Amino acid sequence: TGLYNVPNMLAAACVAVHYGVKPDAVNAALEGYVPENSRSQLEVLGANKLILDCYNANPSSMQAAISNFTESDPGPKYKNRMLVLGDMLELGTDSKTEHQAIANLAAATGSECIFVGEEFSACDLPAGSMAFASAEQAADWLQSKKPGGYFMLVKGSRGIKLENALEALKE
Numbered sequence: 001t002g003l004y005n006v007p008n009m010l011a012a013a014c015v016a017v018h019y020g021v022k023p024d025a026v027n028a029a030l031e032g033y034v035p036e037n038s039r040s041q042l043e044v045l046g047a048n049k050l051i052l053d054c055y056n057a058n059p060s061s062m063q064a065a066i067s068n069f070t071e072s073d074p075g076p077k078y079k080n081r082m083l084v085l086g087d088m089l090e091l092g093t094d095s096k097t098e099h100q101a102i103a104n105l106a107a108a109t110g111s112e113c114i115f116v117g118e119e120f121s122a123c124d125l126p127a128g129s130m131a132f133a134s135a136e137q138a139a140d141w142l143q144s145k146k147p148g149g150y151f152m153l154v155k156g157s158r159g160i161k162l163e164n165a166l167e168a169l170k171e
Contacts, residue, residue, distance in 0.1 A: 001040050001041075001042045001051055001068065001072070004061075004064040004065075004068065005040060009030055012026075012030070013026045013030065016029070039053060039055045040052075040053050041053070045166060045169045045170060046148070046169045046170050047147075047148035047149060047150075048078065048147060048148065048149070048150040048151070048152055048169055049074045049075070049077075049078045049150070049151050049152070050151075050152045050153070050154055050166075050169075051065070051068070051069060051072070051152070051153045051154065051155075052154050052163075052166070053065050053153070053154065053155045054086060054154055054155060054156050054157075054158065054160070054161075054162035054163060055158055056157060056158055057086065057087075057088045057089075057155055057156050057157045058088055058091070059088065059091075059098045059101065059102065061155075062085070062088060062102045062105075062155060063102070063105065065153060065155045066083065066102075066105055066106060066109065066153065066155075069081075069083070069109070069111075069151075069153040070109050070111075072151070074151035077149065078149055078150060078151040079149050080112070080147070080149055080150045080151070081109070081110070081111035081112065081150065081151050081152070082111055082112040082113070082114065082147065082150045082151075082152045082153075083106050083109065083111045083112070083113045083114065083152070083153050083155075084114045084116065084138065084152055084153065084154045084155070084156075084162060084165065085102065085106060085113070085114070085115055085116065085120065085153075085155055085156055086115075086116040086117050086120075086135070086155070086156020086157060086160030086162045087099065087116065087117025087118065087119040087120055087156060087157055087159075087160050088102070088119070088156070088157050089157040089158075089159050089160070090157075091119075095119055096119070096122065096123070099119045099120050099122075099123050100123045100124065102120075103115065103120060103123045103124070103125050103126065103129075104126075106126065106129075107125075107126030107129070112128070112129070112150075113125070113126055113128075113129035113130070114129065114130045114131075114132070114138055114141070114142075115129060115130070115131045115132070116131075116132050116133075116134065116135055116137075116138045116156060116160055116162060116165065117133070117134075117156070117160050118133060121133060135160060135161045135162050135163075135164040135165045136164055136165075138162075138165040139164055139165040139166075139167060139168040140168070142165060142168035142169060143168040147169070154166065
């Protein structure tokens, strides 16, 4: 999912055609591609629909994912929206500024927000949002809330291990 993946798909198509792969085969391969490894995966988990993108995160990929999320129509079954955002690791001296910018962007979406990690926890977070030091703490909260009917973006750096929070969403 995500228009930000189109340049990658076009590059793959160009390379394939250059090496003699027929356009119909290229099209079939692109249409049949199913993302794995927590990279732009669209998944139904329990009573919620997720964009699972917790393989890696940096400011530009967070912005692109949040933009894609806000522009996506998950269908009538998913009336609520939630961002589950984990820290972007290895940003160095720009970390505080970049995390605050993403927190501000998340607030502007009007979605419920859950922030995971020490960097986000140190930010001035949107009113009503939740902050947790670890994915396990976020999982405990999700387990107690038992959200249903949500369209969620789950995005963060691999080291935050946001997939651990997703166990709480399974029915």
